[in-house]
Amino acid sequence: MMDDFPLTLRSVLERAEKLFPNVSVATRAPDRSVRTTTYGQVGQRARRLVSMIRSSGLGPGDRIGTLMWNHSTHLEAYLGVPLAGTVLHTLNLRLPPEHLAYVIDHAHDRWILVDDVLLPLLEKLKDRIHPERILVVPFSGKPVPEGFEDFERVLADHPPAPDLPALGERTAAGLCYTSGTTGHLKGVLYSHRSVILHSLSEAIGLELVQSEAVLEVVPMFHVNAWGLPFTLTMLGARQVLPGPHLDPESLLDLCQEQRVTLAAGVPSVWIGLLEALEKEPGRWKLSPALRMVIGGSAVPESMIRRFDRLGIRVIQGYGMTETTPLLTLSIPKAGTDDGDDDARFRRLARQGLPVPFAEVRLRHGNQELPWDGAAVGELEVRGPWVAREYFEETEPTEKWTTDGWLRTGDVATIDPDGYVEIVDRLKDLVKSGGEWISSVALENVLVSHPSVREAAVIAVPNPKWGERPIAFVVLREGAVASDAELRVLLAARYPKWWVPDEFRFVPSLPKTSTGKVSKLSLRESVARSGASGS
Numbered sequence: 001m002m003d004d005f006p007l008t009l010r011s012v013l014e015r016a017e018k019l020f021p022n023v024s025v026a027t028r029a030p031d032r033s034v035r036t037t038t039y040g041q042v043g044q045r046a047r048r049l050v051s052m053i054r055s056s057g058l059g060p061g062d063r064i065g066t067l068m069w070n071h072s073t074h075l076e077a078y079l080g081v082p083l084a085g086t087v088l089h090t091l092n093l094r095l096p097p098e099h100l101a102y103v104i105d106h107a108h109d110r111w112i113l114v115d116d117v118l119l120p121l122l123e124k125l126k127d128r129i130h131p132e133r134i135l136v137v138p139f140s141g142k143p144v145p146e147g148f149e150d151f152e153r154v155l156a157d158h159p160p161a162p163d164l165p166a167l168g169e170r171t172a173a174g175l176c177y178t179s180g181t182t183g184h185l186k187g188v189l190y191s192h193r194s195v196i197l198h199s200l201s202e203a204i205g206l207e208l209v210q211s212e213a214v215l216e217v218v219p220m221f222h223v224n225a226w227g228l229p230f231t232l233t234m235l236g237a238r239q240v241l242p243g244p245h246l247d248p249e250s251l252l253d254l255c256q257e258q259r260v261t262l263a264a265g266v267p268s269v270w271i272g273l274l275e276a277l278e279k280e281p282g283r284w285k286l287s288p289a290l291r292m293v294i295g296g297s298a299v300p301e302s303m304i305r306r307f308d309r310l311g312i313r314v315i316q317g318y319g320m321t322e323t324t325p326l327l328t329l330s331i332p333k334a335g336t337d338d339g340d341d342d343a344r345f346r347r348l349a350r351q352g353l354p355v356p357f358a359e360v361r362l363r364h365g366n367q368e369l370p371w372d373g374a375a376v377g378e379l380e381v382r383g384p385w386v387a388r389e390y391f392e393e394t395e396p397t398e399k400w401t402t403d404g405w406l407r408t409g410d411v412a413t414i415d416p417d418g419y420v421e422i423v424d425r426l427k428d429l430v431k432s433g434g435e436w437i438s439s440v441a442l443e444n445v446l447v448s449h450p451s452v453r454e455a456a457v458i459a460v461p462n463p464k465w466g467e468r469p470i471a472f473v474v475l476r477e478g479a480v481a482s483d484a485e486l487r488v489l490l491a492a493r494y495p496k497w498w499v500p501d502e503f504r505f506v507p508s509l510p511k512t513s514t515g516k517v518s519k520l521s522l523r524e525s526v527a528r529s530g531a532s533g534s
Helices: 009-019 039-054 072-083 097-107 116-123 151-156 192-205 223-235 248-257 267-279 301-309 341-348 439-446 483-491 519-529
Strands: 024-028 034-038 063-067 087-090 111-115 133-137 172-177 187-191 213-216 238-241 262-265 291-294 313-319 326-329 359-364 377-382 406-414 420-425 430-432 435-437 452-462 466-475 502-505
Touching: 009 039, 009 072, 009 192, 009 223, 024 072, 024 248, 034 039, 039 072, 039 151, 063 072, 063 097, 063 116, 072 087, 072 223, 072 238, 097 172, 097 187, 111 116, 116 133, 133 151, 172 192, 172 223, 187 192, 192 223, 192 326, 213 223, 213 248, 223 238, 223 262, 223 313, 248 267, 267 291, 267 301, 267 452, 301 313, 301 341, 313 341, 359 406, 420 439, 430 452, 430 466, 439 452, 439 466, 439 483, 452 519, 483 502
Parallel strands: 024 238, 063 087, 063 111, 087 172, 111 133, 213 238, 213 262, 262 291, 291 313, 466 502
Antiparallel strands: 024 034, 172 187, 313 326, 359 377, 377 406, 406 420, 430 435, 452 466
């Protein structure tokens, strides 16, 4: 007997406008200054964008691409584009130009909103894309170059829409593409309903409150910035957007100046930030409430411990483009660990408990595996914000099971308390002599060595064993370590046959467009140079 009330972003925007019009949204601009607006102003500009879109001839479901850094105008697009009935297609500016051109073409983006500082990137695509309009956001504050439409001037010509369109909750709101390593990236289309339910679950899982100040380092051009722009607007919490300045000092300065209570980003970002804090422990006065959500790849237990010593709590998150993205969070359950610090850190290093309404299971072949912490199988998931198919995909896929669960491609265990632990990606497991070696497990031990900054383990072909592991190691500045030391470290934790045959010390590890280590690039480098496997 309940009202059939649609779950749409209209409720999110109207709530922020009515209840939190003076709450700030801070942006670091290209010139490093911090510009501040409010939810009231964001709402008015989002409504202007609705008027602008609806008066232009764009119809329901038409895609608008955004090639933009994290800033308040991008937040306005996050709200205004879906509320006009059109679809927000965030473009990953770190993709290779050919991949970026592919997703723009595949999505049939009719408009592109682009930061003026990113016009050189767009220039590389101009002969391969055909949007009807390119609107340039003067993010730098400089005049828009001739030959382009000035987004601000066009927006100013349209009054704020007093009434937002009535949309069904299953109307498409956003489109993101997976960060594949080939030209064939896959699109995931999110509905208003899925975004709203994801935001509600994220707010519960992260224990977010309206008084938060949240630094969104995770890019708004990647998986909806983990849904945070929507969730924080819904709550009326302060948003702190770093623009293009993602170096440790800039991020720490923002944390201090804006009294940030939560920061979100991938491990590669926090490595530099952690080193800066340890190098100059008294330089930044951070909020005692500061905690960090880290996702995108496994967070080593040693990193969690190092942040803990600085008084900063780490929350690990896990998800995928296909899951909007949040699935699990490493939030301790009441009554677990019983004051045992080692047990607490072990749990925090796992991917965590499923958030409300996300369901998980383990499977091997056609068999569902028990939650006993020992059984290892592929993690499968389902829920109201989990995709059931790819956007306009014509090629057959085995990504979904016959009973509708999404196959993540991650190998995991689930303990009796429900904590998920990712063992490895299926494609990254080392299959040696018919047994599995977890590259993630080896990497986590390697980075616990005081001289090791980063590590990556990959499988290479071996005539005797099928595959053997090789480790790539990046040392901290001025530090030294030997093969023998690292072998002893690993042998103390794992069987001798798990220990890599070779250790390669390198100045840095190649990264993907989302900040993860590119193991494909490492495998290609080994193929070119050869491996010394035993």
